[in-house]
Amino acid sequence: MRVPILKQGDYLIASIQSALSDQELMQLRDDLAEQAGRFRSRGIIIDVTVLDVMDSFACRTLRSIAHILRLRGAQTAIVGIQPEVAFAMVQLGLALGEVQTALDLEEGLALLNQRTKREGSREG
Amino acid sequence: MDERKTSRSTKPAPPSLREESPESTAGLLRELVAHLRENRTQLREEWVRRITESKLLTAMTREEIFAEATSVYDNYVAVLESGSVEALQAYARDLSERIIPRGVETHEVVGIVLLLRDVLARSLFKKYQSDFGLLNRVLDAYEPAANRIANTVAVSFVQERERIIRQQQEAIRELSTPVLQVRERLLILPIIGVIDPQRARQVTEQLLRGIRANRAKVVVIDITGVPAVDSTVANHLVQTVDASRLMGATVIVTGLSSEIAQTLVTIGVDLSKMKTVGDLQGGIEEAERLLGYKVMMEQTADKLP
Numbered sequence: 001m002r003v004p005i006l007k008q009g010d011y012l013i014a015s016i017q018s019a020l021s022d023q024e025l026m027q028l029r030d031d032l033a034e035q036a037g038r039f040r041s042r043g044i045i046i047d048v049t050v051l052d053v054m055d056s057f058a059c060r061t062l063r064s065i066a067h068i069l070r071l072r073g074a075q076t077a078i079v080g081i082q083p084e085v086a087f088a089m090v091q092l093g094l095a096l097g098e099v100q101t102a103l104d105l106e107e108g109l110a111l112l113n114q115r116t117k118r119e120g121s122r123e124g
Numbered sequence: 125m126d127e128r129k130t131s132r133s134t135k136p137a138p139p140s141l142r143e144e145s146p147e148s149t150a151g152l153l154r155e156l157v158a159h160l161r162e163n164r165t166q167l168r169e170e171w172v173r174r175i176t177e178s179k180l181l182t183a184m185t186r187e188e189i190f191a192e193a194t195s196v197y198d199n200y201v202a203v204l205e206s207g208s209v210e211a212l213q214a215y216a217r218d219l220s221e222r223i224i225p226r227g228v229e230t231h232e233v234v235g236i237v238l239l240l241r242d243v244l245a246r247s248l249f250k251k252y253q254s255d256f257g258l259l260n261r262v263l264d265a266y267e268p269a270a271n272r273i274a275n276t277v278a279v280s281f282v283q284e285r286e287r288i289i290r291q292q293q294e295a296i297r298e299l300s301t302p303v304l305q306v307r308e309r310l311l312i313l314p315i316i317g318v319i320d321p322q323r324a325r326q327v328t329e330q331l332l333r334g335i336r337a338n339r340a341k342v343v344v345i346d347i348t349g350v351p352a353v354d355s356t357v358a359n360h361l362v363q364t365v366d367a368s369r370l371m372g373a374t375v376i377v378t379g380l381s382s383e384i385a386q387t388l389v390t391i392g393v394d395l396s397k398m399k400t401v402g403d404l405q406g407g408i409e410e411a412e413r414l415l416g417y418k419v420m421m422e423q424t425a426d427k428l429p
Contacts, residue, residue, distance in 0.1 A: 090370070
């Protein structure tokens with residue numbers, strides 16, 4: 001199943017609905033890269049609330065999504081990582097690197113607002 | 125006397141004796157029980173005297189010892205008679221539950237059971253000393269039963285003790301890691317006492333759940349009450365910080381004593397990713413700053429007459 005991507009003002013919200021295969025993750029990456037350019041988005045939120053497992057491939061893909069989108073001029077925030085998932089990730093040494101994280105969708109939006117405002121003012 | 129008894133209990137009886145009386149063990153035990161019932165008062169008093177003499181059960185008064193001794197004695201005889209240790213097991217657990225909080229040690233409990241075994245064996249020696257063959261057969265019947273009883277009581281005591289220890293550990297764990305909200309979106313987690321890997325894991329789980337439940341953005345972990353930090357604990361702290369960050373919360377660690385700070389630097393744990401502040405007050409102030417709170421003192425003192 002394709003991950004639905006919603007456009008909300010300057011932001012795109014990708015809300016993952018069920019566990020994703022590697023294929024679907026890559027599809028998500030391609031979709032986001034394409035739509036971020038098309039809608040001239042400044043921020044992307046990926047909601048992973050439903051995921052109860054996060055493997056190394058998923059982490060790497062999320063990292064690379066954030067990278068790609070940064071190159072296309074947008075900030076990425078991962079939201080909704082479950083406590084168990086967060087703990088398992090650090091135990092397995094799976095890092096999200098410099099990718100922004102937030103508690104939930106609301107927090108993610110607040111975070112992006114803050115970030116993009118700062119960036120915006122810096123860049124004029 | 126003692127020596128002889130021990131050597132007899134471990135040495136298997138000569139086969140000829142057993143073949144001679146294959147089914148009389150039960151009969152002998154019956155006779156034995158009758159003998160023990162008959163001399164109940166005297167044997168019991170002898171036993172209590174020996175307990176006091178050996179300075180066992182010092183936490184209990186003489187009357188208590190006597191009361192317990194009576195019921196242990198009756199249970200003991202009952203087990204010899206029926207051969208079933210279940211009632212004794214239940215009694216031993218119950219007894220342990222009562223006496224463990226009063227500081228009775230394992231060696232004391234094992235000691236008194238062995239004393240009773242000794243007292244009874246001596247009385248058997250006295251009774252059957254004229255007929256050595258009969259004495260031998262009586263002891264053959266008595267020793268395994270007595271050993272089983274001693275074993276049962278000791279095991280029940282230790283099990284009860286372990287159960288209590290487990291229960292208390294659980295209670296201490298529950299008590300010692302509260303996750304407290306001090307302001308909207310600000311949690312503090314004071315850690316007191318030694319952190320072992322199991323507890324460290326539990327602390328992390330509680331914290332992560334707390335972050336979710338309280339929608340926290342900043343967490344102050346105070347480790348003033350932690351006596352020592354080794355590399356395992358330090359790494360666990362780092363993991364906790366990372367996991368919290370994944371959930372969108374910033375962690376500030378406070379209360380690293382100078383000794384702990386020196387140890388961490390000496391063993392070379394990388395805490396560069398961790399935000400640290402000297403004490404809890406400083407940590408909370410820093411957290412308030414991050415959250416955008418501004419705490420000001422009301423200048424009422426000046427206005428007062």
